[in-house]
Amino acid sequence: MTLQEQIRSNRIRSGMLVLTFGLVFVAIGAAVQALYGGYALIIIAGIAFIYALYSWFANGRMIASWTGAREVTKEEYPELVRAVENASIAAGLEQTPQVRVVDDPCPNAFAAGGSPKTAYVAATTGLLAMMKKRELEAVIAHEIGHVRNRDVRLMSLAAVLVGVVALVADLALRFAFFGGGRRRDGNNPILMIVGLAMLILAPIAAIGIQMSLSRRREYLADESSAEITGDPEGLAMALWKLKQDTTELRHANRATAHLYIETPLNNARGMRAAMSGLFDTHPSLDARIESLEKMGGFRLAALDGEQPQLA
Amino acid sequence: MPVFAYVIIAVVVLAALWVVFVFNHLVRLGNEAKRGWSNIDVQLKRRSDLIPNLVEAVKGYAAHERQVFEEVTAARVAMQQATGPAQAGEANKQASAALGRLFAVSEAYPQLRASENFQKLQDELTDTEDKIAAARRYYNQTVYQYNTRIQSLPDLIVAKLGGFHEREFFELESPAEGQLPNVDFSGDPASQ
Numbered sequence: 001m002t003l004q005e006q007i008r009s010n011r012i013r014s015g016m017l018v019l020t021f022g023l024v025f026v027a028i029g030a031a032v033q034a035l036y037g038g039y040a041l042i043i044i045a046g047i048a049f050i051y052a053l054y055s056w057f058a059n060g061r062m063i064a065s066w067t068g069a070r071e072v073t074k075e076e077y078p079e080l081v082r083a084v085e086n087a088s089i090a091a092g093l094e095q096t097p098q099v100r101v102v103d104d105p106c107p108n109a110f111a112a113g114g115s116p117k118t119a120y121v122a123a124t125t126g127l128l129a130m131m132k133k134r135e136l137e138a139v140i141a142h143e144i145g146h147v148r149n150r151d152v153r154l155m156s157l158a159a160v161l162v163g164v165v166a167l168v169a170d171l172a173l174r175f176a177f178f179g180g181g182r183r184r185d186g187n188n189p190i191l192m193i194v195g196l197a198m199l200i201l202a203p204i205a206a207i208g209i210q211m212s213l214s215r216r217r218e219y220l221a222d223e224s225s226a227e228i229t230g231d232p233e234g235l236a237m238a239l240w241k242l243k244q245d246t247t248e249l250r251h252a253n254r255a256t257a258h259l260y261i262e263t264p265l266n267n268a269r270g271m272r273a274a275m276s277g278l279f280d281t282h283p284s285l286d287a288r289i290e291s292l293e294k295m296g297g298f299r300l301a302a303l304d305g306e307q308p309q310l311a
Numbered sequence: 312m313p314v315f316a317y318v319i320i321a322v323v324v325l326a327a328l329w330v331v332f333v334f335n336h337l338v339r340l341g342n343e344a345k346r347g348w349s350n351i352d353v354q355l356k357r358r359s360d361l362i363p364n365l366v367e368a369v370k371g372y373a374a375h376e377r378q379v380f381e382e383v384t385a386a387r388v389a390m391q392q393a394t395g396p397a398q399a400g401e402a403n404k405q406a407s408a409a410l411g412r413l414f415a416v417s418e419a420y421p422q423l424r425a426s427e428n429f430q431k432l433q434d435e436l437t438d439t440e441d442k443i444a445a446a447r448r449y450y451n452q453t454v455y456q457y458n459t460r461i462q463s464l465p466d467l468i469v470a471k472l473g474g475f476h477e478r479e480f481f482e483l484e485s486p487a488e489g490q491l492p493n494v495d496f497s498g499d500p501a502s503q
Binding site: 082085086087089090091092094228230 | 343347350442444448449
């Protein structure tokens with residue numbers, strides 16, 4: 001596939017994602033209707049339609065408020081803004097995306113928004129403190145790669161839609177177990193079981209979609225970064241540093257996890273740790289470093305005097 | 312009409328469609344290259360605009376370093392008179408060398424290095440150079456793609472008929488530089 005084909009395929013997938021989301025909501029609506037009756041189906045489908053429409057245009061702003069990414073000026077963060085400007089020029093973008101910063105000591109970065117014109121790149125203050133110029137440029141180029149490959153709209157939509165599916169299904173389930181006072185007599189038990197099953201399956205399906213979108217795109221964006229900066233070593237060093245870091249992002253949540261350059265859900269425990277391999281939104285950093293080493297023909301461990309160091 | 316007439320018409324129509332398709336593609340690539348060049352051009356202009364200010368700033372502390380000032384000014388004139396990417400590239404290299412010497416000279420003047428104005432200019436110049444490097448990467452890649460297309464069959468035919476000409480590279484350091492690395496969008500490099 002060429003870049004053009006990738007862009008086209010991302011566009012189609014964005015449409016399909018919204019459609020799938022609609023179907024999932026019709027299913028949830030049907031399930032709720034089976035459980036409680038009334039006009040649940042129409043009401044839920046209607047709300048879902050409005051929400052989908054809204055998120056098509058406003059996903060960038062929604063994610064910014066969820067993650068606490070605020071707009072910054074060149075005066076405040078000259079190095080970051082320059083890194084974004086330079087990567088945009090080298091990637092051939094017609095416009096430099098907006099730059100945002102998240103006040104968080106955990107190093108991470110993401111890109112969100114719609115078209116390259118409305119997209120933005122966000123970095124945490126922790127990332128800015130940790131990375132040298134060369135590494136920062138590589139990380140930013142990874143995010144600009146997402147913008148250029150038109151991943152951002154698809155991934156942002158997935159974030160806002162997946163989040164709400166999980167939320168609504170969760171609410172409906174709680175209601176079914178604890179608050180369901182309006183159950184009609186003579187309800188079909190099979191319908192009710194199917195309804196419950198749907199409410200349980202919907203968020204799992206949503207997460208499945210999210211995962212299928214992000215894993216391969218991370219490798220791709222790593223390659224794009226190397227292409228944009230011509231410096232796969234810089235990105236490998238940056239990823240190595242991210243690997244050493246164990247702090248957890250404060251605003252991290254399941255819905256936006258796949259947007260980040262590295263998974264923000266670090267300290268997984270219990271169930272989540274056991275399932276982590278299964279539900280990872282990102283390939284392992286080791287695998288990504290290895291793939292960069294292959295591409296650039298170097299070994300991170302053998303880089304002379306340029307080995308990454310934690311400050 | 313006999314069957315072969317239909318065949319001929321079909322072939323002619325398909326050939327015409329193909330020509331239109333290739334032509335449009337070449338126009339698009341050419342426009343991308345133009346846009347890439349204008350990115351470089353903007354930064355080159357910014358660089359040559361910064362030079363007089365820098366020379367003034369250094370003169371305030373090291374007026375007798377005349378030779379270096381002359382070199383820098385000559386390089387600036389060359390930048391402004393250059394036509395086309397290849398010449399502009401040469402002039403820009405000359406400017407880099409001259410500016411390198413200017414900064415080397417300024418090392419000997421601590422007061423100059425401490426001055427806010429000088430630091431700001433130096434910072435601006437570094438940013439300009441980074442941006443020239445970034446724009447150069449994109450431009451050379453685009454030109455490489457464009458030139459390859461119009462040099463090879465079958466696009467060569469359309470390019471000759473349509474008057475497409477090869478474009479010059481800007482500061483191409485190695486022949487491999489213009490080439491895109493093989494980014495494969497179809498699969499996962501690691502097994503999953």
